[in-house]
Amino acid sequence: MVDIATRVYNHKWKIDPIVRSLIDTDFYKLLMCQSVFRNKPDTNVTFSLINRSKSIRLADIIDEGALREQLDHMRSLSLSRGESTWLRGNTFYGKRQMFRSDFMEWFEGMRLPPYHLEKRDGQYELTFEGKWHEVMLWEIPALAILMELRSRAVLSDMGRFELQVLYARAMTKVWEKVETLRDLPTLRLADFGTRRRHSFLWQDWCVQAMREGLGEHFVGTSNCLIAMRREMEAIGTNAHELPMVYSALAEDDAALRDAPYKVLADWQDEHEGNLRIILPDTYGTQGFLQGAPDWLAGWTGMRIDSGDPATGAERAIAWWKARGEDPTQKLVIFSDGLDVDKILELQRQFQGRVRVSFGWGTLLTNDFRGLVPNEGLAPFSLVCKAVAANGQPTVKLSDNPNKAMGPKAEVERYKRVFDLDAQEPMDVIV
Amino acid sequence: MVDIATRVYNHKWKIDPIVRSLIDTDFYKLLMCQSVFRNKPDTNVTFSLINRSKSIRLADIIDEGALREQLDHMRSLSLSRGESTWLRGNTFYGKRQMFRSDFMEWFEGMRLPPYHLEKRDGQYELTFEGKWHEVMLWEIPALAILMELRSRAVLSDMGRFELQVLYARAMTKVWEKVETLRDLPTLRLADFGTRRRHSFLWQDWCVQAMREGLGEHFVGTSNCLIAMRREMEAIGTNAHELPMVYSALAEDDAALRDAPYKVLADWQDEHEGNLRIILPDTYGTQGFLQGAPDWLAGWTGMRIDSGDPATGAERAIAWWKARGEDPTQKLVIFSDGLDVDKILELQRQFQGRVRVSFGWGTLLTNDFRGLVPNEGLAPFSLVCKAVAANGQPTVKLSDNPNKAMGPKAEVERYKRVFDLDAQEPMDVIV
Numbered sequence: 001m002v003d004i005a006t007r008v009y010n011h012k013w014k015i016d017p018i019v020r021s022l023i024d025t026d027f028y029k030l031l032m033c034q035s036v037f038r039n040k041p042d043t044n045v046t047f048s049l050i051n052r053s054k055s056i057r058l059a060d061i062i063d064e065g066a067l068r069e070q071l072d073h074m075r076s077l078s079l080s081r082g083e084s085t086w087l088r089g090n091t092f093y094g095k096r097q098m099f100r101s102d103f104m105e106w107f108e109g110m111r112l113p114p115y116h117l118e119k120r121d122g123q124y125e126l127t128f129e130g131k132w133h134e135v136m137l138w139e140i141p142a143l144a145i146l147m148e149l150r151s152r153a154v155l156s157d158m159g160r161f162e163l164q165v166l167y168a169r170a171m172t173k174v175w176e177k178v179e180t181l182r183d184l185p186t187l188r189l190a191d192f193g194t195r196r197r198h199s200f201l202w203q204d205w206c207v208q209a210m211r212e213g214l215g216e217h218f219v220g221t222s223n224c225l226i227a228m229r230r231e232m233e234a235i236g237t238n239a240h241e242l243p244m245v246y247s248a249l250a251e252d253d254a255a256l257r258d259a260p261y262k263v264l265a266d267w268q269d270e271h272e273g274n275l276r277i278i279l280p281d282t283y284g285t286q287g288f289l290q291g292a293p294d295w296l297a298g299w300t301g302m303r304i305d306s307g308d309p310a311t312g313a314e315r316a317i318a319w320w321k322a323r324g325e326d327p328t329q330k331l332v333i334f335s336d337g338l339d340v341d342k343i344l345e346l347q348r349q350f351q352g353r354v355r356v357s358f359g360w361g362t363l364l365t366n367d368f369r370g371l372v373p374n375e376g377l378a379p380f381s382l383v384c385k386a387v388a389a390n391g392q393p394t395v396k397l398s399d400n401p402n403k404a405m406g407p408k409a410e411v412e413r414y415k416r417v418f419d420l421d422a423q424e425p426m427d428v429i430v
Numbered sequence: 431m432v433d434i435a436t437r438v439y440n441h442k443w444k445i446d447p448i449v450r451s452l453i454d455t456d457f458y459k460l461l462m463c464q465s466v467f468r469n470k471p472d473t474n475v476t477f478s479l480i481n482r483s484k485s486i487r488l489a490d491i492i493d494e495g496a497l498r499e500q501l502d503h504m505r506s507l508s509l510s511r512g513e514s515t516w517l518r519g520n521t522f523y524g525k526r527q528m529f530r531s532d533f534m535e536w537f538e539g540m541r542l543p544p545y546h547l548e549k550r551d552g553q554y555e556l557t558f559e560g561k562w563h564e565v566m567l568w569e570i571p572a573l574a575i576l577m578e579l580r581s582r583a584v585l586s587d588m589g590r591f592e593l594q595v596l597y598a599r600a601m602t603k604v605w606e607k608v609e610t611l612r613d614l615p616t617l618r619l620a621d622f623g624t625r626r627r628h629s630f631l632w633q634d635w636c637v638q639a640m641r642e643g644l645g646e647h648f649v650g651t652s653n654c655l656i657a658m659r660r661e662m663e664a665i666g667t668n669a670h671e672l673p674m675v676y677s678a679l680a681e682d683d684a685a686l687r688d689a690p691y692k693v694l695a696d697w698q699d700e701h702e703g704n705l706r707i708i709l710p711d712t713y714g715t716q717g718f719l720q721g722a723p724d725w726l727a728g729w730t731g732m733r734i735d736s737g738d739p740a741t742g743a744e745r746a747i748a749w750w751k752a753r754g755e756d757p758t759q760k761l762v763i764f765s766d767g768l769d770v771d772k773i774l775e776l777q778r779q780f781q782g783r784v785r786v787s788f789g790w791g792t793l794l795t796n797d798f799r800g801l802v803p804n805e806g807l808a809p810f811s812l813v814c815k816a817v818a819a820n821g822q823p824t825v826k827l828s829d830n831p832n833k834a835m836g837p838k839a840e841v842e843r844y845k846r847v848f849d850l851d852a853q854e855p856m857d858v859i860v
Contacts (some may be wrong), residue, residue, distance in 0.1 A: 003433045161642040165605040168598035175595040212591040 015066075017073045018141075018148045018200065022110075023083050023224035025140040026194050028236030029399045030087070030224065031275070032105045036133040036241070038265050045245060046388040047135050049126040049142060050405070053380035057122030062149045064119065070145045071126075074114045074138075084108055086228045086270075093233075093274045112138055132245060132389070139384040143195040146382060147366065151198050154376040170198075171370050174206055174364075177340045178213030184347050188357040189214065191221035191237040192335055193365025198380055203365045207232070210364075222359070235359070237277040237303070238267060241386045244282060244396055248389040253417050260294060268295070277333060278302045281399045283418040285312060291317045297323035301331025301355070307399025307426065309334050309342070313350055335359035339367075400426045436821025445496075447503045448571075448578045448630065452540075453513050453654035455570040456624050458666030460517070460654065461705070464533045465672070466563040467695050475675060476818040477557040477565050479572060480835070483810035487552030493580045494549065500575045501556075504568075505542045514538050516658045523663075523704045533800040542568055560674060562819070568816040569671075573625040575811060577796065581628050584806040599801050600628075604636055604794070607770045608643030614777050618787040619644065620665040621651035622765055623795030626809055633795045637662070640794075652789070665789070667733070668697060671816045674712060674826055678819040685849050691723060698725070705762060708732045711829045713848040715742060719749045727753035731785070737829025737856065739764050739772070743780055757784045765789035769797075830856045 005259050023030070037045070051058055079087075084104060092098040099107075113130040115138065126142060128135040155163060181187055191210065197203040207226050210218040220233030227234035243260040250256035260282060268276065276299040280288040285307065297320060304312035313334070317327040334346055343358055350356045368377035385405065386394050395406030395414045401423045404411060414420075446662050453460070455564065466473070480487055509517075514534060522528040529537075543560040545568065556572060558565040587591060611617055621640065627633040640648040650663030657664035673690040680686035690712060698706065706729040710718040715737065727750060734742035743764070747757040762784050764776055773788050780786045798807035816824050825836030825844045831853045834841060844850075 001433055001436045001439075003431055006431045009431075121718070159642050161605075161639040165601050168605075171595050171598040172602060175591075175598075209591040209595070212589045306652040 013070045015073060018070050018145045018371050019074055020077070020200075021083060021225045022077050022079050022107075022112075022137070023087070023228065024144070024194070024200065024226075025137065025224060026192075026222040026236055027092070027224050027227070027234040028222065028238055029128065029137060029140055030099070030107075031236065031271075032238055032242060033107075033133050033136060034099055035238075035270060036136065036265060037103050037106060038100075038270070039086055039346045040060045040132055040245070040249075043132040043152045043245065043249065043387050044130065044390055045132040045135055047128040047142075047384055048387045049124060049146070049384050051123055051380070053382070056150075056380045058146065058150065058382075059119045059122050059124050062124070062146065063153075064117070064124075066149060067124065067145070067178050068117065069232055070149065071115050071117070071142070074141050074145070074405070075114070076347055079108050079113060083228070087224075090228075090234075095273075098110075110134065110137075112141075115142075126384075129389075132386075136241065136386070140195050142384050143382055144197060144200070145164070148199045151368075151377060154372060166368075166371055167202075167326075170202070170368055171205070171209070173210055173367055173371075175213065177364075178209065180340050181343065182214055182217070184217070184344070186351050186356075187214070187217040187343075187347060188218050188219050188355075189217060189343070190233075190357070190359050191223065191364055192235075192359035192361040193227075194223045195384075196362040196382065197365035198368060198377070205229075206365050219357070220379075224360050237271075237275050238263075238279060240279065240282045240305075240396055240398075242267075243279075244394040245386050245389040247283070248386075248392040248394045249340040254415075257291070257416070259290060261291075264296060264299075271376070274300055274331070276300045277331070279305060280316075281306045281312070283395075283414055284420040284423070285315055285399050287418045287420060289315065292319075294323060297325050297424070301333060301357075303335055305336045305398070307336075307423070309336060310349055312399065313346070317354055328352070329355070331355040331357060333359055335361065337361075337363075339363040399423060402426060433437075445499045445503060448500050448575045449504055450507070450630075451513060452507050452509050452537075452542075452567070453517070453658065454574070454630065454656075455567065455625070456622075456652040456666050457522070457654050457657070457664040458652065458668055458700060459567060459570055460529070460537075461666065461701075462668055462672060463537075463566060463852050464529055464561050465668075465696060465700060466566065467533050467536060468530075470562055470675070470679075470701070473562040473675065473679065474560065474820055475562040475565055475816050477558040477568055477572075477814055478817045479554060479576070479812070479814050481553055481810070481812050483812070484553075486580075486810045487504045488576065488580065488812075489549045489552050489554050491583045492554070492576065493583075494547070494554075495555065496579060497575070498547065500579065501545050501547070501572070502648045504571050504575070508541060513655075516652075520658075520664075525703075540564065540567075542571075545572075556814075557817075562816075565702070566671065566816070570625050572814050573812055574627060576631070577626050578629045581798075581807060584802060596798075596801055597632075600632070600798055601635070601639070603797055603801075604639055606645065607794075608639065610770050611773065612644055612645070612647070614774070616781050616786075617647040617773075617777060618649050618785075619647060619773070620663075620666075620787070620789050621653065621656075621794055622651050622789035622791040624653045625814075626812065627795035628798060628807070634660075636795050649696040649787070649821055667701075667705050668693075668709060670709065670712045670735075670826055672697075672830075673709075674824040675816050675819040677844070678816075678822040678824045683843075686844070686847050687721070690718060691721075691726070694726060694729075698729075700800070702763070704730055707761070710733060710746075711736045713825075713844055714828045714850040714853070715745055715829050718850045719745065722749075722761070724753060727755050731763060731787075733763040733765055733789070735766045735828070737766075737853070739766060739776055740779055742829065743776070743784065747784055758782070759785070761785040761787060763787045763789055765791065767793075769793040799830070827853075829853060830854060 011027050087099050113134050116127045118125040139204045191207050200308040207221050220235040221227050222236045224234050242263040247259040250259045301315045313332050320327045338360050361380045366379045393407050393410050397404050397411045517529050543564050546557045548555045558568040621637050637651050650665040651657050652666045654664050672693040676693050677689040680689045732746045743762045750757045768790050792809045796809045823837050823840050825840045827834050832855045
């Protein structure tokens with residue numbers, strides 16, 4: 001029977017919003033937001049969209065009016081009562097009251113700050129300026145909106161059954177991954193695919209399929225809204241934006257050299273256990289580990305997010321051993337450009353030697369490769385980064401020079417300060 | 431929003447009925463039913479279920495109670511007003527008022543007669559006895575019910591996402607067939623898959639996918655309910671049950687020899703144009719064509735339903751030529767065990783030499799081969815045939831001795847009367 005009232009109500013939507021909740025974002029954004037809110041409340045930051053896949057001319061594909069409508073809709077959102085209750089009352093990593101009252105009170109009243117949008121050379125220049133703890137919350141929804149508008153544009157001409165078969169094929173692809181992965185008895189895997197997902201509904205489907213197919217091997221999702229609705233673990237710790245902004249704020253080279261450790265010292269004040277995960281690669285993993293204070297070796301694990309992942313994990317194991325730690329008690333989280341083959345390979349190489357976990361992103365929630373002509377739905381490398389803090393440019397080097405960003409002179413300065421050796425460039429898939 | 435009333439209403443269903451309409455059946459059944467109603471109203475006939483795939487132990491797979499519930503539900507159905515209006519008002523093969531008033535009045539009051547069900551050796555013995563024009567309407571729903579109960583039984587243990595992926599894979603399979611077939615510019619293809627469909631909803635999906643994917647190359651469906659709801663052509667002419675019953679009623683060998691032609695003489699009185707399709711193979715095509723009266727050569731086409739289809743079509747073309755007819759004006763309908771490769775091959779071989787059309791059955795609406803373990807959903811050869819008429823056994827020989835049926839002595843008599851040469855046996859897929 002047709003629910004007439006629902007049909008009429010639905011007519012009132014001016015758009016089909018892509019992001020409908022402030023917690024349709026990565027869990028680590030909220031953890032970092034609270035940390036910034038506490039430690040750096042007066043920092044002004046600029047976030048900027050960067051499309052590393054120049055051949056994808058987003059401004060030609062996505063209508064500017066549609067993009068503005070979605071971004072404007074984001075600015076109309078506020079935390080709902082149920083969302084607030086969940087953040088206040090839920091257990092995260094076994095801990096209650098992860099989010100402090102002063103932070104929650106601020107978050108409940110928060111609206112996203114304005115955005116600035118221009119077209120240039122077939123790309124969108126999309127920037128956000130303001131308080132760090134506010135503009136940082138734009139990153140994930142801005143990316144998700146652009147990714148999904150691109151999906152919608154590519155799919156707009158397809159027939160009803162053609163569309164259904166497209167999704168049938170995509171589902172089959174995901175399920176084949178499930179069928180391969182469930183042969184691994186010690187696998188631990190989480191969804192990290194919010195930012196470059198094909199669409200919200202598709203991410204939600206993938207997460208639920210993983211849960212049914214992998215059972216306890218699927219440990220959760222980084223997406224807070226999906227974690228809340230599907231009663232799963234919310235997963236995540238911290239990201240490059242912390243050392244990038246802390247470094248930009250450093251007043252001299254000595255302070256710069258110390259900045260990445262200062263980030264983790266602040267983090268240690270707030271978090272314990274599985275939240276103490278080192279992300280070592282912002283300015284080169286090797287130098288970071290050599291110069292790290294001993295207390296860092298006591299942390300739970302390390303996330304490998306650039307460079308060759310096996311090399312990164314071997315480096316972590318060697319470092320723990322050198323600092324007198326038992327690597328089999330430590331956690332390595334792989335989170336860069338993963339797909340099934342790479343997961344299988346890394347799992348086989350490191351199981352038993354270290355605790356292994358995978359944060360599976362784009363190729364979990366957006367693998368439509370080969371499903372439409374000219375790879376119109378293939379994932380691409382879109383990021384939204386802090387590019388300046390209190391007027392100073394940020395720099396990221398990572399373990400892959402193809403991911404480096406920042407003004408050239410500053411990049412050279414950072415390379416000198418962090419004593420960065422020649423790096424081997426790797427293709428950036430996503 | 432949840433439609434509460436609908437949810438509560440749905441609770442009242444005792445079962446999920448597989449067949450919900452008397453016109454969820456093949457169009458030719460209704461054409462033949464009208465013909466029998468007019469020409470043989472006093473014939474008593476027995477229809478019987480025959481599972482030619484003995485290894486599929488249906489009585490072990492399908493619960494007897496569930497089967498009885500579905501069969502009982504069938505007996506509660508009557509023609510709805512809209513269905514009656516459609517049959518009375520629709521154009522079939524370009525003709526209005528295909529169904530006469532006296533037939534429609536009878537059909538509007540008709541309920542299906544009782545069934546008789548027993549288990550034996552892991553199979554169901556399911557028989558229907560009564561007036562021919564009544565029991566004949568059991569054939570298609572009985573088959574569809576058994577096929578779908580088998581599907582339900584095999585799927586009963588699967589998870590929600592596992593099921594969705596199963597259908598995703600099946601959809602992909604159907605769509606790959608569409609993608610292959612749409613390269614054929616002169617293709618004409620119809621759905622003949624009601625009786626051995628995976629399920630009603632699946633047939634409905636396949637038909638709609640074919641229509642979107644093949645456009646005008648998809649000419650319609652044999653299923654009246656789907657034709658009505660989807661506003662498509664209903665397709666079909668006549669079947670073996672007419673010559674089988676006419677032959678069983680024959681009083682001597684001379685009458686027997688003449689019976690298959692008598693069927694078509696009665697048919698010619700009623701129908702013209704595209705409904706004048708010869709089904710020549712009931713007792714061997716070769717003998718049938720040799721002995722056929724000249725007026726039959728004027729008919730529109732021939733349906734090839736057993737034996738090697740290319741041989742059958744060549745035989746038809748040669749026969750038309752020998753009778754002074756132009757084969758390029760004639761229609762050959764292939765309808766036996768078709769799948770994409772066979773369709774491609776036959777289309778290429780015969781296009782331009784004769785008008786070609788395909789009635790695609792089981793491997794359109796029930797191709798789940800390779801999708802579950804142990805081929806639990808693979809189609810199998812289930813039929814429901816007239817086995818006796820006024821106490822006399824029926825016989826079918828066809829152009830494939832593996833499809834022959836009837837008591838041995840009668841089969842020998844028919845072979846003698848119809849002068850049947852040695853035949854080449856072929857595997858019966860479906």
